[in-house]
Amino acid sequence: MSSLKIRIYFEDTDAQGVVYNSNYLKFLERGRTEFLREIGYDQKQLLDNDIIFVVKKVSLDFIKPAELDDIIEVRSKIFGVKNVTFSFYQEVLDSNGLKILTADVKCGCLETNNKKPTKVPTKLLNSMMEKSNGI
Amino acid sequence: MSSLKIRIYFEDTDAQGVVYNSNYLKFLERGRTEFLREIGYDQKQLLDNDIIFVVKKVSLDFIKPAELDDIIEVRSKIFGVKNVTFSFYQEVLDSNGLKILTADVKCGCLETNNKKPTKVPTKLLNSMMEKSNGI
Amino acid sequence: MSSLKIRIYFEDTDAQGVVYNSNYLKFLERGRTEFLREIGYDQKQLLDNDIIFVVKKVSLDFIKPAELDDIIEVRSKIFGVKNVTFSFYQEVLDSNGLKILTADVKCGCLETNNKKPTKVPTKLLNSMMEKSNGI
């Protein structure tokens, strides 16, 4: 599992006084990006090589709101791997460990040039699975 | 059904050259907001009165990317109503009518002050259903 | 002069209940983009050819806030042209024509490949100046 702490700023809030819904997708991607970085991959390096990851499906469950100045935690792990896709389970927690949001995010692996689906490299997949064990 | 055309600007894109995933949640809310406006409700008016709508659950299916300068269309209709929640089915289409994204968005109705769930006003619900007929 | 009407949505606001400051830079770019489109240029076409425009300097004067559901107007015109740069004067107005914000935006023209400054094409400059006359 990977864990990332995020501070909530004015930019993240809206006129209802809480975090605006679309910003959780940003926080979730920050979490997945740090998950990948922790196993040795950064986005720019993947982009410069021949692979990009894209989001295929997302399910979000909004449980309670986050607010200005809060520090939230994004937890990310892989829970499913197929031929050309892989899926993250992610949680956003408040500073007491209470759930703010849960998410299933299915990603696809594409060739950078032609945007065709391609196999996730085996080494990367193995690292993903290893990182997700024992949560 | 409600239809809203949206132009894609640099702000909506990312370094992959296409629309960044979280921005679709913004487009979808613009669509729901215009749906409500077309049946006589605006967000500020709802906020000033005693009701806010919040997003409870979202499922997104990313089918193909939108790009800079594209004009996309967001189509919105109600497909389910319960006691204190209601659900939108929304589609984002390209200028040829091809699907870019589909979404199920479950919303809840809260009292502004105490943030407790409350019944969607009957008049509003009836207008929503009427607007969604015959699609 | 070019004029663009923009609706304010929840995404544009923050917990102070008004439009968040960075979003005005988005609105201003939408205005400049439509200015260019009206004289026959779109951003993607410029990007696909060998030119990109970048913002070099910005001065913003925040006069009064915009709010949820407002319709604001962005007015844009060229007020200065040099060898490899050009400057926009832009205003954001409320629905009564009162100023919300004024901006000076200095843009530079770069070659897409090497990101070196390059002359703004004469035909484009002439069209910009013509569009800005008689305001």
Added chain:
Amino acid sequence: MSSLKIRIYFEDTDAQGVVYNSNYLKFLERGRTEFLREIGYDQKQLLDNDIIFVVKKVSLDFIKPAELDDIIEVRSKIFGVKNVTFSFYQEVLDSNGLKILTADVKCGCLETNNKKPTKVPTKLLNSMMEKSNGI
């Protein structure tokens, strides 16, 4: 002086492959917010009491672009104080200490209820000045 490190994610970039211009205003506010937090004030606390800070004027000088995966540094200090306003000088630096952007940001202090200008509390001003010394 106050220093804040920020990681660049996909959300921050645009189709030109670099950080989108409006996002620097977000980074600058994160910097000012952390400056205030370091001297004992957080935004929510100020908002819950009777004071809000608003941005009155901004001048931005874009020197070079930041890119995906970069870690940038926002440096913030007070350089001018008047009766109801105060001004920040802020720099955004790359990981080699080279300037990406410089900014002058003039802020005003308002009463939360009536949005009228009010004096910055003396204790807060003194802490701001002290924090900004010796840079």
